[in-house]
Amino acid sequence: MAKKQNQTSSFVLRFTQKIFKDDDGESNVQWRGKITHVQDDEALNFSEMKDAMTFMQSKLSDLTLSSIDGKSEEEKEGILSKSFDIWKKMATQYPKFVMQAIKDPKTGVTQIQEQISQVGDEISQKMELDSYKPASKSDLKSMMEMMEQMNKQITALGKKVDKLSKSNKSK
Amino acid sequence: MKSLDKRLDKILEKKSKASLWILTLGKFEVHRSGEPIPAKEWGRDKTLQLFQYLVTARKRNGLHKEQIITRIWEDAGQKDGDRDFKVALHGMVKTLEPNRKSRTDAKYITRQGLTYQLAMEEIWLDVEVLDELVTLANEALHDENKIAKKAYKAALEIYNGIYLPNRIYNDWTSAERERIQMLAITAHTTLAELLLEKKPMESIRLAQEALQTDPTWEDAYRIQMQGYLNSGNRPQALKTYKKCKTILDKEFGIEPLPETKALLQRIENL
Numbered sequence: 548m549a550k551k552q553n554q555t556s557s558f559v560l561r562f563t564q565k566i567f568k569d570d571d572g573e574s575n576v577q578w579r580g581k582i583t584h585v586q587d588d589e590a591l592n593f594s595e596m597k598d599a600m601t602f603m604q605s606k607l608s609d610l611t612l613s614s615i616d617g618k619s620e621e622e623k624e625g626i627l628s629k630s631f632d633i634w635k636k637m638a639t640q641y642p643k644f645v646m647q648a649i650k651d652p653k654t655g656v657t658q659i660q661e662q663i664s665q666v667g668d669e670i671s672q673k674m675e676l677d678s679y680k681p682a683s684k685s686d687l688k689s690m691m692e693m694m695e696q697m698n699k700q701i702t703a704l705g706k707k708v709d710k711l712s713k714s715n716k717s718k
Numbered sequence: 719m720k721s722l723d724k725r726l727d728k729i730l731e732k733k734s735k736a737s738l739w740i741l742t743l744g745k746f747e748v749h750r751s752g753e754p755i756p757a758k759e760w761g762r763d764k765t766l767q768l769f770q771y772l773v774t775a776r777k778r779n780g781l782h783k784e785q786i787i788t789r790i791w792e793d794a795g796q797k798d799g800d801r802d803f804k805v806a807l808h809g810m811v812k813t814l815e816p817n818r819k820s821r822t823d824a825k826y827i828t829r830q831g832l833t834y835q836l837a838m839e840e841i842w843l844d845v846e847v848l849d850e851l852v853t854l855a856n857e858a859l860h861d862e863n864k865i866a867k868k869a870y871k872a873a874l875e876i877y878n879g880i881y882l883p884n885r886i887y888n889d890w891t892s893a894e895r896e897r898i899q900m901l902a903i904t905a906h907t908t909l910a911e912l913l914l915e916k917k918p919m920e921s922i923r924l925a926q927e928a929l930q931t932d933p934t935w936e937d938a939y940r941i942q943m944q945g946y947l948n949s950g951n952r953p954q955a956l957k958t959y960k961k962c963k964t965i966l967d968k969e970f971g972i973e974p975l976p977e978t979k980a981l982l983q984r985i986e987n988l
Contacts, residue, residue: 557889
């Protein structure tokens, strides 16, 4: 059985607030964040929460993979397939929703909300429909970046799982 | 309320009056009557863990034995946990007071039923003193800058690095480490600002120390830019802005604040 400590991932989050006046004299607030994964002391600076979430997801998927080492084949398959279900939903459906949301913001957002609530509590924050507006060029750019990032993570996760399967077969 | 300078003197006198000194910043060391306790005297690592946990959780009034065991030895079952705790407690008290007579109370550990805590009135602890000094310096700031400078300087003399560096992977130390790092950055940058006019080179050095703790701390770059400007080194001030811009872009994907850009503008217009 894996040790309890090996089942834990702790994160320290630091937010620094900057209040300033922009070029038009408007007051503005900016948040700068730093997230540190305690168990390996790796850290990431971020200005958008999604980057912190991605960092946490990556550390948590590492934790899942390290935890199933030594379990029976049947158990491993069960845990991996549950884990993959979440990733698959994110990978296959999220980009589709995003594209839809670009074309038809209100319907798209409603569908994303439904999907988010299915995926799990950790990402079940609600979005304000009334304040939703058609995506700007920079919104599109950041969405594409997010999708690319997710794609990379899924590829990396796939590689780790392949490696794990190979090492199990060779045992 | 006592005047700030008297309070400052009292904080600074504490060390000479305490018989146990605990150093946690940059390294872990305990001094018994002025002499460092050799590492091997602690024996098992669990003894050291228990002591360091009591140091870390000193602000909580009395920790129950079960709480301590759950927090630092998560894997231990009740029986093993109880045994480990008993052995570690005995080892810790023996290390701190090797000549204590049996059946007398421990001097540095207060026990009430099944709760334990450090007897802080007998102890000089670096993080505790650093905390008190920065708090006092912040109070003195603006109205009594001379005292503020003295207190910040004393605090930074104590700061020798991160909190319990040998325990960075233990999550029960993380909150305290983060809190102390922020105190240190504040002390470095505030003192650097106070010295900008008369000692710009010292300001630059202090800001550099803050940047070693957090290379994205924009205030520290601005202090350095102003410091270089005050000491007549305009090219270095411009270089510092570039460094700041590069790191903010790389780490956050953002531009420097308008305040930093305005300072750049002033330097460029000279």
